[in-house]
Amino acid sequence: MATILLVGSDAALLEGLAQSLNALGHEAIGTGSFTDAVEIATTHPPIAAVCERDMAAVSPKVFRLPVAAGGALILYHPAGELPGEFPLPLGLQRLILADLTLPLERHRLVALIRSVEERARTVGRGREADEPDGDALQVR
16 A cells, blocks of 8 residues: 655545545545645655645745655646646756646546556665665674
8 A cells, every 4th residue: 555645725636536546545645735745754755746736836845745765746737727827947847757637637647656656666675675684783
């Protein structure tokens, strides 16, 4: 079960996405601010952070949002709104995996999360192999 962090201003949209993701076996956590998102992600790094595009474009805290190894940042804009009211900083453009229209592209979101999960499993296996056993750290 992967943790998915949802960040946005539309509580109804976040609740609907959370219910859909929870039904698929994920743990979806929603919040309306990047301050809370950074706090949540610091203690429970998500496999994916799904953030409202316009909020991410104006908040420098998006750059401090940790994700799990192999995880991804996905942006969205609500259906009926044109993307890009605020231009994305170049650094943020490099960080994002996708920019979706939600809830219309919710199936694409699910497919992206599955892909990110697979990538994280691959990255996680490599990290575990590099970490020493607890016995190797004992001092005699």
